[in-house]
Amino acid sequence: MAVSRKDHRGYALRNGECQRSDGRYSYSYTNRDRKRITVYAPDLISLRKKEQQIRRDLEDGLSPDRIERLTVNQVFDSYINQKYDLKATTKTNYLYTYDHFVRDSFGRRRLADVRYSDVKRFYYSLMNEKGFKPATVDNVHTLLHPAFQMAVRDGYIRVNPAAGVMGEIKKSHVWVKEKRRSLTIAEQKAFMNYLFENHEYQGWKPIITVLIGTGMRIGECLGLRWEDLDFENRTISINHSFVHRKVTGSEESLHINTPKTQAGNRMIPMIEQVYEAFLEEYQIQQITGFCIQEIEGYSGFVFTSSNGNVTLPEEVNRAIHAIVADYNKEESAKAKEERREPLLLPDFSAHHLRHTFCTRLCENESNLKVIQSVMGHKDIQTTMDIYADCTDDKKKEVIKTIEGKIFIM
16 A cells, blocks of 8 residues: 655645655656656645646646746747748848847747737837837737747647737737838929939939839849840849848858749839930940959849949938938029929938839739739739829829819709
């Protein structure tokens, strides 16, 4: 007959339980890897609460000993290290986002303690207390949600604490996602006229014309080689992109990326102004010299700086900012002299030129699949959102034209 064991106060101890000489209690069990694990508690009531949780976890196929030690940071690091299909630049972007917004705060929390409300509170704090934009929170969520999902599949937690959080937040009044603004027709006209008339910025005419006349991403445009241009058929082959950024595992900051999706691999027709811009750039380089730089096996780049190297994105954006600043200064003075309201330009970047092209395209083309193909949008919803904004303005124009034609008296 088995003899029951008791603690110092006479309470019977169960299998696996023990009271130590210092008065603390312990419970030992075998984990999923058939290793003996021991947990401790200051009293028997606390110990049995732990036992209850351990037994429940084991029955559900979880690993209670690992959960006890795991942090959110460890879960994310395990997740990102197993994303073998990620491009180096994409992985670098993910790590940058996580390290800047999660790692030193929410990332230090124990995985076992994280609940739905904790994730929601963290997302709201990023927007309300730290002032980050909704797009940033969305980016954080795209990292945390799959990392937590991996932890569910690995048997560390029962449910994903991030599941459904973004859906709830996006319905709240704080979720006001800023739309990227395109130039109006008047602003676009003013900007391009100033560019063409100002001798100081003549060297930037070709690249800015190509950007606003094709809707290419800045990396796609700067990565163009002369061999990607078909002057006979007047088409541009988009098959790679130039990246200026330090990436994980590389000492170099200049890289060539192939498109992440098939949608990014596309052919863009040249309109007349773009065709002439390429010819102008070619004629300029016949005098100043062609690009001599080679990046990861790619050479013969179309747009080159005065030193013979590829033009960098920040150089283009600095030029745009300078043009806008000079235009606004002159326009303000001219408008004051002429006693009228000035037509001032917003401060914008090269990506706004892509959005401006897409807006003009949507204003003049109703076939969404054509627009999606030219822009290289992976998701048709992106195309539809821009198209919807454009058609709102078009509706106002149409209604205005029929004013006085509906009610005929």
